[in-house]
Amino acid sequence: MRGLSSGGFSEVYLALDSHDRKYAIKEYLPRDMVGRSDLGDVTVLNELDREVFKLGLKCFFEEARILAGIHHPNVVRVSNFFRANQTVYMVMEYADGRSLARELELGGGRMPEARLRKLFAEVIAGLDEVHKQHLLHLDIKPGNIYLRRNGSPMLLDFGTARQVAREVQFATAMITPGFAAPEQYNNGEPLGVWTDIYGLGASMYLAMGGGRLPAATDRVRQDTLPPASQLFAGKYSPQLLQLVEQCLAPAASARPRSLGLIREQLMASYQEVSPQATAGRWPRWLAALCRKKSR
Numbered sequence: 001m002r003g004l005s006s007g008g009f010s011e012v013y014l015a016l017d018s019h020d021r022k023y024a025i026k027e028y029l030p031r032d033m034v035g036r037s038d039l040g041d042v043t044v045l046n047e048l049d050r051e052v053f054k055l056g057l058k059c060f061f062e063e064a065r066i067l068a069g070i071h072h073p074n075v076v077r078v079s080n081f082f083r084a085n086q087t088v089y090m091v092m093e094y095a096d097g098r099s100l101a102r103e104l105e106l107g108g109g110r111m112p113e114a115r116l117r118k119l120f121a122e123v124i125a126g127l128d129e130v131h132k133q134h135l136l137h138l139d140i141k142p143g144n145i146y147l148r149r150n151g152s153p154m155l156l157d158f159g160t161a162r163q164v165a166r167e168v169q170f171a172t173a174m175i176t177p178g179f180a181a182p183e184q185y186n187n188g189e190p191l192g193v194w195t196d197i198y199g200l201g202a203s204m205y206l207a208m209g210g211g212r213l214p215a216a217t218d219r220v221r222q223d224t225l226p227p228a229s230q231l232f233a234g235k236y237s238p239q240l241l242q243l244v245e246q247c248l249a250p251a252a253s254a255r256p257r258s259l260g261l262i263r264e265q266l267m268a269s270y271q272e273v274s275p276q277a278t279a280g281r282w283p284r285w286l287a288a289l290c291r292k293k294s295r
């Protein structure tokens with residue numbers, strides 16, 4: 001067994017079963033609250049954190065239980081879950097691949113429109129299935145969209161533990177600025193499908209080459225986020241740009257009403273942005289040569 005990743009709430013290990021099949025095992029480990037005994041048991045460091053730890057543990061377990069019942073190609077497959085070492089473990093199908101965040105880093109940060117549409121339509125299909133089980137994700141971002149070798153995406157890292165932590169006022173420690181919606185900052189507004197829609201919008205914006213997004217709380221005070229339709233004009237179809245802008249609306253009521261609507265728009269036919277529109281980025285002589293050749 002070896003470590004795959006370690007985050008604020010958990011540790012992920014790569015493990016093999018007796019038939020040498022690979023699994024990713026995720027351990028509930030809220031780093032700020034716990035230590036580990038010599039025997040490997042997870043121990044709460046401060047007695048005052050015990051209740052929160054237990055609540056998170058219960059939710060991690062519940063999340064594993066719900067995910068184990070979801071069989072969808074775009075949601076990580078949970079095959080088992082169990083308690084040990086005073087914590088909880090979730091056994092997942094191991095997928096060979098990398099996160100969308102890594103893919104964007106390697107690919108120069110800008111995804112072509114056709115690929116972006118297809119990928120997010122699949123992510124939404126998975127997310128919809130999860131919402132049907134009354135579970136919100138609450139941390140949709142390129143780091144939690146995992147791409148298998150064949151390019152098909154699956155959602156990782158669901159947020160029930162976060163949801164609970166939010167209720168006990170730990171919110172800001174658990175959210176990812178730039179991707180979290182304003183209502184995730186305890187502003188009194190309810191969370192819902194619309195909250196995950198904001199994360200989708202932010203992820204698509206990033207996949208277009210949008211760089212770092214300001215925190216939603218800053219946007220509410222003074223919005224410095226360049227609208228997608230300005231920043232990426234001529235690089236993506238106006239319909240897609242408008243869709244991303246709507247998903248990223250600070251007011252939940254201004255975002256698209258359902259995942260189905262977004263998916264429909266992503267899968268609709270659209271006018272490819274013509275090479276002339278992007279030709280400005282090429283040296284003039286090269287653009288001229290291409291035009292001559294295509295005559």
Ligand SMILES: Nc1ncnc2c1ncn2[C@@H]1O[C@H](COP(=O)(O)OP(=O)(O)OP(=O)(O)O)[C@@H](O)[C@H]1O
Nearest residue numbers: 005006007008009010012024092093094095156157
């Ligand atoms: N099923 C899996 N197959 C392959 N790799 C995985 C799998 N699950 C997780 N990983 C690896 O572990 C990384 C982190 O996983 P995940 O997003 O679930 O946890 P996390 O971000 O550490 O969680 P948290 O934010 O709750 O601490 C992924 O980016 C991926 O590299």
Ligand SMILES: [Mg+2]
Nearest residue numbers: 007143144157
């Ligand atoms: Mg993650």
